[in-house]
Amino acid sequence: MRIxxxxxxxxxxxxxxxxxxxxxxxxxxxxxxxxxLRFEHLPEDAREHFLExxxxxQI
Amino acid sequence: MKGVLxxxxxGSRLRPITHTGPKQLVxxxxxxxxxxxxxxxxxxxxTEIGVIxxxxxxxxxxxxxxxxxxxxxDITYIVQGNPLGLAHAAGCAKDFVGDDDFVMYLGxxxxxxxxxxxxxSFEAGxxxxxxxxxxxxxxxxxxxxxxxxxxxxxxxxxxxxxxxxNLALIGMYVFSPAVFDAINDLEPSWRGELExxxxxxxxxxxxxxxxxxxxxxxWKDTGKPEDILEANRLVLEDTKLNTAGxxxxxxxxxxxxxxxxxxxxEDGAVVRGPVSIAENTTIKxxxxxxxxxxxxxxxxxxxxxxxxxxxxxxxxxTANGRIVDSLLGRNANVESADDLLPEGRRLVVGxxxxxxx
Ligand SMILES: [Zn+2]
Numbered sequence: 526m527r528i529x530x531x532x533x534x535x536x537x538x539x540x541x542x543x544x545x546x547x548x549x550x551x552x553x554x555x556x557x558x559x560x561x562l563r564f565e566h567l568p569e570d571a572r573e574h575f576l577e578x579x580x581x582x583q584i
Numbered sequence: 585m586k587g588v589l590x591x592x593x594x595g596s597r598l599r600p601i602t603h604t605g606p607k608q609l610v611x612x613x614x615x616x617x618x619x620x621x622x623x624x625x626x627x628x629x630x631t632e633i634g635v636i637x638x639x640x641x642x643x644x645x646x647x648x649x650x651x652x653x654x655x656x657x658d659i660t661y662i663v664q665g666n667p668l669g670l671a672h673a674a675g676c677a678k679d680f681v682g683d684d685d686f687v688m689y690l691g692x693x694x695x696x697x698x699x700x701x702x703x704x705s706f707e708a709g710x711x712x713x714x715x716x717x718x719x720x721x722x723x724x725x726x727x728x729x730x731x732x733x734x735x736x737x738x739x740x741x742x743x744x745x746x747x748x749x750n751l752a753l754i755g756m757y758v759f760s761p762a763v764f765d766a767i768n769d770l771e772p773s774w775r776g777e778l779e780x781x782x783x784x785x786x787x788x789x790x791x792x793x794x795x796x797x798x799x800x801x802x803w804k805d806t807g808k809p810e811d812i813l814e815a816n817r818l819v820l821e822d823t824k825l826n827t828a829g830x831x832x833x834x835x836x837x838x839x840x841x842x843x844x845x846x847x848x849x850e851d852g853a854v855v856r857g858p859v860s861i862a863e864n865t866t867i868k869x870x871x872x873x874x875x876x877x878x879x880x881x882x883x884x885x886x887x888x889x890x891x892x893x894x895x896x897x898x899x900x901x902t903a904n905g906r907i908v909d910s911l912l913g914r915n916a917n918v919e920s921a922d923d924l925l926p927e928g929r930r931l932v933v934g935x936x937x938x939x940x941x
Contacts, residue, residue: 526770526778528675530662537660539634541676544665554637554663556646581772583666 526581529571535560542567542575543582585703585758586684587625587657588677591618591645591691592638592664597808599936601896601913606641608691609648610812611896613819614842614862614878616648617806618691620819622655624698630687631657634680636664636673669777674759675767683761688780690755694815696801696822699756705735705797706758712792713763713784716756718799726752727781729796737794740781751796753781754803762792809911809938816894817876820858829861839875862897870904880914888918 529542538555545551545564553560564572575582595602601610608618625633633652637645642663652659664676674688685706687699699716706714715737717729723744730739730748741747757780766786773779788794804815825842832851839857843849847861852869855861860878867873868886877890880897888901893910895901901912903920912918913934921930929941 526672526675526772527768528672528678530676530679532679539660539662539676539680541663541665541672543668544663547665554642555661556643582668 526578527574529567529575531562531567533558533560533562542571546575546579546582585628585630585707586681586686587630587633588636588662588674588681588686588688589618589621589625589633589691590636590670590673590688590755592636592640592667592673593692594638594640594667595807598812600934601809601911602640603934603936604914605644606638607807609641609644610806611878611880611894612694612806612812612815613823613860614880617694617815618645618648619655620694621689621691622649622652622657624695625687625689626655626657627698628687628700628703630699630703632660633657634660634662634677634686635691636662636676638664638667667777669772670780671767671770671778671783674763674780674783675778678764681761681764685758685760688757688759690805692806693755693803694806694819695754695756695799695803696818697799702756702758702797702799706795709793709795711758711795712760712787712790714758714795714797715784716754716799717751717796718754718803719750720752721750723747723750723752728752731796735796735798737784737788737796739788740785742781751798754799755805756799757784758795760792762787762790766790810909812894812911813876813892813909816878817892820860820876820878823858823860825858825860835867844881887920 530539533553536555536558591608595607598607609616727742728747729737729751766783770778802818825840827843828845829843829847831849834851835849836854841857842860844863846863847865849867853867853871855873862881865883870887871885872889874891876892879895883899886902887904890907895912896914898915900917903918
């Protein structure tokens with residue numbers, strides 16, 4: 526299973542795509558980091574892959 | 585070599601203690617379980633550590649560990665979110681790990697021997713992965729490895745009916761970056777998770793050699809209250825304890841006692857080690873603190889007899905009674921009902937608590 530992550534450009538915290546997709550727009554979970562992370566920040570092919578296989582990234 | 589430290593999970597078997605925080609922060613001998621893992625990695629020369637966070641306790645874990653500088657390590661946080669399995673957690677660390685090898689350590693595990701030998705054994709050959717094993721009495725209940733004469737793993741079997749060995753996998757692994765290709769090829773198991781054992785099995789099938797290292801000292805998964813008590817006992821048995829605080833004349837002490845410098849054992853109290861007592865705690869007259877007990881910070885004990893127990897901290901325990909084999913969460917208070925009418929116990933007990941009266 527392809528595992529997709531995004532790295533916060535401000536603090537370096539890595540966030541899994543399932544977390545980004547769940548929230549769509551979220552404050553970075555890095556403590557004290559104010560960066561806003563968006564599912565749209567992922568490359569297009571990663572987003573498409575994730576959405577096509579969305580069920581497998583849930584529990 | 586990098587480190588990947590898993591700190592997710594719901595901690596459901598440790599409720600109610602984990603209603604308010606992650607299981608990896610439950611203290612053993614007055615130190616959060618997770619700190620033992622950081623120290624083990626550091627001791628093995630691993631200072632770049634990725635800490636995997638689940639859905640629970642993200643802020644608390646970051647507050648404790650910070651950027652790692654207090655521990656002499658450099659921490660990157662990796663938010664896995666949903667618990668999609670150990671292999672998913674490892675996969676989330678791919679960008680962090682890059683082309684390095686890495687140790688994967690389950691943050692609620694604690695083991696006597698650390699990871700130095702596991703890493704050494706892995707680095708002595710050209711392996712795709714290395715796994716830590718321990719001999720168990722009931723191999724049917726574990727994931728079991730079969731190994732050849734050189735200690736190379738030949739097969740992994742989950743809870744076998746006819747186990748080929750009694751060597752169980754414990755939560756400690758070393759991986760080469762080849763594991764990421766294996767993870768990429770994995771499908772979720774019947775329970776909807778990406779299983780790390782499946783990834784190792786794939787490496788085997790791709791002709792990678794898998795090293796094994798048999799851990800001889802104790803190892804404990806601290807998932808349940810009785811495990812916390814046992815880990816506390818094992819650590820107190822092994823750890824150097826330093827009496828920095830005040831032991832008043834007339835206090836009776838023997839055995840090894842860890843006493844923080846701001847804490848006091850008062851005249852008329854009895855403390856028998858091994859015992860650990862954290863900061864700003866007072867053991868008052870009439871109290872007995874018996875072996876294998878850890879008392880957290882900012883607590884007062886009076887009249888109570890307590891042994892083989894963990895008091896996490898911020899507690900007032902002032903009843904005249906015996907507490908044994910117990911785990912008391914932060915801010916839990918135990919007072920006397922002797923002068924209250926009608927006679928009887930008075931309890932305010934949280935969800936999922938367990939009491940034996
Ligand atoms: Zn950030």
